[in-house]
Amino acid sequence: MSFSVDVEKQLGDARIALRFEAAAGITALFGPSGSGKSSVLNMIAGLMRPDRGTIRVEERLLFDSMAGVNLPPEQRRLGYVFQDARLFPHRRVRANLLYGYHLAPEEARWMTCEQAVDFLGIGHLLDRWPATLSGGEAQRVAIGRALLSGARFLLMDEPLAALDRSRREEILRVIERIRDEMRLPILYVSHDRGEVDRLAASVIAMPETATG
Amino acid sequence: MASHYRRLICACIYLMLVCSGAARAADAPLVLAASSLQESLTAAANIWAASGNPRPVLSFAASSVLARQVEAGAPADLFIAADEQWMDYLDSKRLLAPRSRVALLSNRLALIAPRTSKVSLPIRSGFPLAQALGNGRLAMADPDAVPAGKYGKAALVHLKVWAHVSRQLVRADSARAALALVERGEAPLGIVYITDARASARVRIVGIFPANSHMPIIYPIARLASSRNREAEAFRRFLISHAGKAIFARHGFMAR
């Protein structure tokens, strides 16, 4: 099993509880806005702490409330692609791409910068500042940055939601290529049925969030 | 430019007086006096007021500062300086009421130390003032402008020690400010008027400067030419009378 997740979290009035297992390939977390999909991703990434539960990715235990295990995000070997790219505005594209690369130990780097740049077609953007990129360009750089950090699995939080039609298609194809050419488990969050159907091998529906 | 400046100063001083806590009766005279007269002049004003006269409003500062205010048109009635020079200065600008200038008081200069200090330093030509100061500084009023400082510098020059200590001074705004520094123990020695030293319980007098080491300390009083206050002249007469001078004598001043 690639993903083995069982988490619970009380966020204000809403209570999030999700439990699922997923195999390799793209697993979609599907549900309407506000159902807690991003929160689940943040818990798997280590940016949010579940109230209780366990998180296991590819046989690595990332979180276990009973055993007191809680790996910090920087040790979880993940790549996270956000809806708004979140490139570092004070560094150029090349430095953004290499940020995680430089921090990853030698053996964790399974892709070189040239490979990533070729794969994503961003060679002409390397000297640009993030503020000057279009939505699609920024998202491609964000994906490259995540891949180059030695990620063993990818989390994608509605990566197409902020893009217009033509860009969306462009990124969809990139993600399909990642799915097909690289053996990375991907957890893909979306509220768009079309995306989910096209990309995902399995779909997990978010349960209704209980309020109160 | 000068007249705008004068008007601005007038407005500011007027505003300050209006806003000041002391409710000033319409005909109470405004007296600008050297800071060393703080206790004695206040006592005189109290006695004057106790006899039913409007209580004079008193403002104390270094004579140089006060002269500047008068020059800029401060609406004061009487001016008491700590030396003749500042009075001469105003006289030369024709700011004094004719024939109202009188030499009122005299004083002496003292070398003081904090009360707990054990220093013994007879004052005579070439005395080891710099050694006594050590790393500390000599507190005195600004020797360039304030009368107490000018007298002090003259005395130190006369006693041939000025060159040794001129780099080790704290140039205070007034003799009273110098007194405060010595009281606090921030300066090991200071030069103030003997009347200042007597007014404070936290300093002791190490020595008194010989009267011939500096110009005689004379406090002239005069009415200002711009004064329209009817009570001002009466108060001035009171101060220069025997009764008035007796009040100052009680605080250590000498009469002229």
Added chain:
Amino acid sequence: MDISQIILLSLKVSIVAMLASLPIAFLLAYVLARGRFAGKILLDALVSLPLVLPPVVTGWLLLLAFGNTGPVGRLLNTTLGFTFMFRWTGAALAAAIMALPLMVRAMRLSIEAVDRRLEGAARTLGASPTRVFFSITLPLSVPGILAGAVLGFARSMGEFGATITFVSNIPGETQTLPIAIHAALQNPGGEGIVTQLTLTSVALSFCALLASEVLARRSAVNKGHDHVL
């Protein structure tokens, strides 16, 4: 009055005051921006105190604590043979205390403006919290740090009340520009010097502001923001 000596002393005092309080101001700004602890409001109030107290009061408090007869002053004197009294270091201390609240405010604003989600993204890329601080938080706070520094410098250049109360007016040691103007004003006929000193003061402040503008401009251009409308 030696005008060049006064200016150089003012610059020395203000630069030292600004540099010395920079790290302290940043630390306080960070704690106030990100910290969550009991007593945070008290800390905030304490830091802002020099801003609202009459400067003379601040100077007097400094005198009580750091004067040769005060607790801290006496300790420094006996252990290190060091004193603030009547020295330019005392003037710098007074200036630093008065400038601190302004610096903290400016820096705190810019730290609060750093998008914490960027810090989260850096964590997922493998950066430890310390590395995140030095590679993301700090660089992005730099505009605020610079603004705080310039503000602190300008405030130090204009500092008067606390300085004259604490360390008096000693030419060559504590007679900074504002104190020199005050002393010159006390002498009738001092307008000439006052004008020269005032013009200098205005010119220096103007230069400081221009410098901060240029710095701000450059850091924005570098990020490509002038292409983005």
